[in-house]
Amino acid sequence: MPVERAAGGTSLIDVLDRVLDKGIVIDAWVRVSLVGIDLITVEARVVVASIDTYLKYSEAVGQSVPVARPALESRPYDELAAENQALRAELSAAGATRRKAARQPVARRRSGL
């Protein structure tokens, strides 16, 4: 799709995306004008890592989840299947020996399967 460049200040979202926590950020300025001598500690980092950045491209793209997905589907299939099985077995076991089972800790019943 053809695209035209829009000036920076035209989109509030784009502006907010930048101005709120990027650039020079002063975390807490506790300067008292008249008393004592204050010292600013500087932690400056300039990100002009052209080559590095490009090397990290694939990585960075991979890290970002491009689509939202239901939590259920994002869980590994095996894990879900195993849990399912365990729950079913537990159910039937509980039904059979309800009185006995009631006193046993859940963890032990599960590990015994």
Added chain:
Amino acid sequence: MAKKSPAKKAAPATKTAVKRAASSKRTSTKVVTAKKARDRVAVRKTTPEEIHAAADSGRGKYVYCVIQSADSRKFGAAGIGDNGSEIHTIHYRDLAAVVSDVPLGILDSTRENVLAHERVNEIVMRDHTVIPMSFGTIFKTRDDIVQLLRSAYDAFGDVLTKMRDKMEFGLKVLWDRDSVVKDIEDEDEGIHRLKNEIASQKGSTYFARMQYGRAIDAALQLRSERYGSEILDRLRDVAVASRINKPIGDKMIMNAAFLVSRDQETAFDTRVKSIASEHDKLTFKYTGPWPPYNFVNIRLKLERV
């Protein structure tokens, strides 16, 4: 400073120290940062001197950006506030902070304020390299700003040198997820078969559906990665650096910022446009030039000695 109105309450006085803007109106995670900073400032003990100083002058100086300039400059009445306060500079050696007068207090990150911050940066950017200040930083006095420039002099100088004649551009890429899913269903044989299976199967389709969902998900991920690396690859030789931010929402597959040399601006522009015209399934949001927000990260903290 003369002592005035000692009855002034401590609470408003705390707010006269420099603030990060805080607004409860937005739900972005960034607000959390701002809020944290606000809290930190708010909980500290206010000294009597501060209360008096605050009572003394109701005006502070809002800082927009730092530039290199030994001479005093004016940038018009475009500042934050109702009347568009006069934009001027405060100097330390060859560095200058671009500021305007504002009332002391918390500056809400309203649409007007945030856009005014950006507008001033864009005006200054026309003939200066800027280090943008993040929104909402107000200093009580001119001396405080000189102190800031003095203390961070080397860092600012270094950053200004590195950013000279470079501009930032934003590029967001979005797709229509549903139509991509459709394409995948048509093109991927395995997925196509699964879909038919689900449609024709009687009884529980739970496992088939789950398998289908996983396959679609993986295919989407793969495609978005391919798009991402292709686009970045093609912009590599016309940009100095790039930064990948987290996509916003589930339609966005890429949220990137590029640092571009002034002499490559046209080349970059042409390249972006040609990439965009080749991808009819993608929507491109291309913005700039911006101050180099995404490529400057200076965190300042104050320590009392």
